[in-house]
Amino acid sequence: MEFEIKERQFLPKDFKVKDWETLKPYFDKLLEEEINSTQDLENWFAKLSELEAVVSEDMAWRYIKMTCDTSDEKLAASFEDFVRNIQPHIAPYSDKLNRKALASPYLASVKEKEGYNIMIREMEKDVKIFREENIPLETEIASLSQKYGSISGAMDIEHEGKEMTLQQAAVMLQSTDRELREEIYRKISSRRLADKEKLDKLFTELIQLRTKVAKNAGFENYRDFMFASMGRFDYSPQDCFDFHDSVKSEVVPLLDEIAKNRKEKLELDTLRPWDKAVDISGKEALEPFNGADDLxxxxxxxxxxLDPFLGDCLVKMVEMKHLDLDSRKGKSPGGYNYPLSETGVPFIFMNATSTLRDMVTLLHEGGHAVHSFLMNDLELNDFKNPPSEVAELASMSMELITLDYWDIFFDNEEDLKRAKTEHLEGIIETLPWVATIDKFQHWIYENPEHTVAERTKAWNDILDDFSDSITDYAGLEKFKDSLWQKQLHLYEVPFYYIEYGMAQLGAVAVWKNYKTDPKKGLDSYMKALRMGYTKSIPEVYEAADIKFDFSKKNISELMNFVKEEMQKL
Known part of the structure; x- marks a missing residue:
C-alpha cells in the first residue's frame, strides 16, 4: 500500500506535545490571525485541523499505552497529566476559535463546500453548550472514568492454581463440562461482586458530576445535554424509545425461541446463565485461531x-506495530480501534484468547480501521470524525460481509456452520442488550437523585423486559443485580451504546445487499465510509443503499432475513 503521512504545514516537523506552554503559542497564532478572504478562512481551517490532529494523536498514544499496561504508574500519570494539565487549557481556546470562525463574514461562502456545513453545524452546537465552569468538572469526570479501567484491569480469578484474567476464564464457559462452567461462572461473578461497592460509588460520583455539567449548560438533565453534545441532529430520545419498543416486540420473542431450543438440545431441566455459551450439540468451544499472530x-x-485494499490496511498496521491483541494481566478490558489523526494509521487493542468472539472482535475493529484508511484523503480532521452511528456501521457490516470467507478460520464444514449460526444468534442477542443498556442510561440521568437500591430495581425491571423468559437466575440474584457494571460504556462513554443497535440494523441491511450483489454491495459500503462526516447520518446510510430506520416494520424485515439465513445453515 502506497501510504504517505501528510507533511505539516503549520507546526514544526519535530514538534511534540510536552505541556500546555509548548502548545499555547499555536493556539494564540490562530486566534490572532487575520482572515480577509474565503481562501484565508479555508487556510485557517486547515491550520486548525493540523493542530487538532497533532494534539488528538498525542492524547491517543497516552491512552493506548495506559490501557496496554494499567499497572505502569508512569503511563497512567502521563495520561492523567494530559487530562488535568493540557485538556482544560484547550477547552476555552477551542470555544474562542469556534466563535472566531462563526463570526467571519466569509463563513457563508465556505459553508457551500462539501462537508463544511456539517462541521460548522458542530461548531455552532459546541459554542451553544460551552461553559467555562464545566472545564474543571469535565477534568474530574475524565479522571474518575479512567479509574474504571484500573479496577476492571486488576480483576482476575484463580483456577487449579493458575491466575487468569476474566476474559481468559470466560472461555471455559464454553466447556461441555457443566460443573466446570458453573464453577467458573460463580468465580467470575464473585470476583466482579467483590468490587461492586467500589464501582457503585464511582458511578454515583460520575452521575452527580455529569448532572452538574448539564445543569450548568442549561439542560434539564445529562441525557439532553449529551444528545446536544454528541451532535445527535438526526434523531431524538423518542426515537430511542421507539427502538426499545421495536426490539421488545420484534426481537425478544426470537430470544425466547433460541433459549427454548438451547434448553431442549442440552436436555436440561432448567437453563442457567452458565449454559448460555456452550455449544448446543455438546461439542467443545470453537478455536478459530491459535494466538494473536495466527488471528x-x-x-x-x-x-x-473481499478486496485487496482492505487486507493492505491491516498489513500496514502490522508493519507499524499498531496491534496489541493478546489478553494478559494488567491490561484494560475490552477492545477498541483508536484513530490516529495525524498518522492516519489507527491502533487496534483487544483481549484475544482463542474464541469465536475474539475472531469477530478483530473483524469488527478491522472494520473501524478500514474506515480510518478510507477517510484519509478527506481535507480536514473534522471530516474524519464520523458519529458513532456511522462508525459502528463500518465495523458491524464487516463482521457480516466477511461471513462467506470464514472458511479461512474453519477447515471443516460443521465448524463453519456452527460459527455462522453462533454469530447470527449473537445479532439477535445484541439488539436486546443494547436496548437494555440504553434504556437504563435514560432512566439513570432522568432520575439522577436515585439511591443504589432504586438503581438496582430499575436495572432488573429493564433487564427483565429485554431478556428471554427461559433462563433461571434463582439463587444468583446478587450477580444479576450488578450485571450492568461490566459495561464500560456506562462509566467511560455515557450514551454511546444505542449506536450499536442502530448500526447493527444497518449492517444486516448492508449484508442483505451484499448477498444480492457482492460487488455493488461492497462498493456502496465503501462509498459510504469514504464520506466520513461530510454528510448527515441518513445521507451516509442512503449512500450505502440502506435506511436509517428503527420502525417495527424495518426491524421485523431485517430479523426475518437473519432467520432465513440461519435456516439455510
Missing part, C-alpha cells in the same frame, strides 16, 4: 478475499 494473518486473508 492477524487469517484476518488479513479474509480481508484480501
Amino acid at each position: 492477524t494473518q487469517k484476518t488479513i486473508k479474509v480481508f484480501n478475499k
Whole structure:
C-alpha cells in the first residue's frame, strides 16, 4: 500500500506535545490571525485541523499505552497529566476559535463546500453548550472514568492454581463440562461482586458530576445535554424509545425461541446463565485461531478475499506495530480501534484468547480501521470524525460481509456452520442488550437523585423486559443485580451504546445487499465510509443503499432475513 503521512504545514516537523506552554503559542497564532478572504478562512481551517490532529494523536498514544499496561504508574500519570494539565487549557481556546470562525463574514461562502456545513453545524452546537465552569468538572469526570479501567484491569480469578484474567476464564464457559462452567461462572461473578461497592460509588460520583455539567449548560438533565453534545441532529430520545419498543416486540420473542431450543438440545431441566455459551450439540468451544499472530494473518486473508485494499490496511498496521491483541494481566478490558489523526494509521487493542468472539472482535475493529484508511484523503480532521452511528456501521457490516470467507478460520464444514449460526444468534442477542443498556442510561440521568437500591430495581425491571423468559437466575440474584457494571460504556462513554443497535440494523441491511450483489454491495459500503462526516447520518446510510430506520416494520424485515439465513445453515 502506497501510504504517505501528510507533511505539516503549520507546526514544526519535530514538534511534540510536552505541556500546555509548548502548545499555547499555536493556539494564540490562530486566534490572532487575520482572515480577509474565503481562501484565508479555508487556510485557517486547515491550520486548525493540523493542530487538532497533532494534539488528538498525542492524547491517543497516552491512552493506548495506559490501557496496554494499567499497572505502569508512569503511563497512567502521563495520561492523567494530559487530562488535568493540557485538556482544560484547550477547552476555552477551542470555544474562542469556534466563535472566531462563526463570526467571519466569509463563513457563508465556505459553508457551500462539501462537508463544511456539517462541521460548522458542530461548531455552532459546541459554542451553544460551552461553559467555562464545566472545564474543571469535565477534568474530574475524565479522571474518575479512567479509574474504571484500573479496577476492571486488576480483576482476575484463580483456577487449579493458575491466575487468569476474566476474559481468559470466560472461555471455559464454553466447556461441555457443566460443573466446570458453573464453577467458573460463580468465580467470575464473585470476583466482579467483590468490587461492586467500589464501582457503585464511582458511578454515583460520575452521575452527580455529569448532572452538574448539564445543569450548568442549561439542560434539564445529562441525557439532553449529551444528545446536544454528541451532535445527535438526526434523531431524538423518542426515537430511542421507539427502538426499545421495536426490539421488545420484534426481537425478544426470537430470544425466547433460541433459549427454548438451547434448553431442549442440552436436555436440561432448567437453563442457567452458565449454559448460555456452550455449544448446543455438546461439542467443545470453537478455536478459530491459535494466538494473536495466527488471528492477524487469517484476518488479513479474509480481508484480501473481499478486496485487496482492505487486507493492505491491516498489513500496514502490522508493519507499524499498531496491534496489541493478546489478553494478559494488567491490561484494560475490552477492545477498541483508536484513530490516529495525524498518522492516519489507527491502533487496534483487544483481549484475544482463542474464541469465536475474539475472531469477530478483530473483524469488527478491522472494520473501524478500514474506515480510518478510507477517510484519509478527506481535507480536514473534522471530516474524519464520523458519529458513532456511522462508525459502528463500518465495523458491524464487516463482521457480516466477511461471513462467506470464514472458511479461512474453519477447515471443516460443521465448524463453519456452527460459527455462522453462533454469530447470527449473537445479532439477535445484541439488539436486546443494547436496548437494555440504553434504556437504563435514560432512566439513570432522568432520575439522577436515585439511591443504589432504586438503581438496582430499575436495572432488573429493564433487564427483565429485554431478556428471554427461559433462563433461571434463582439463587444468583446478587450477580444479576450488578450485571450492568461490566459495561464500560456506562462509566467511560455515557450514551454511546444505542449506536450499536442502530448500526447493527444497518449492517444486516448492508449484508442483505451484499448477498444480492457482492460487488455493488461492497462498493456502496465503501462509498459510504469514504464520506466520513461530510454528510448527515441518513445521507451516509442512503449512500450505502440502506435506511436509517428503527420502525417495527424495518426491524421485523431485517430479523426475518437473519432467520432465513440461519435456516439455510
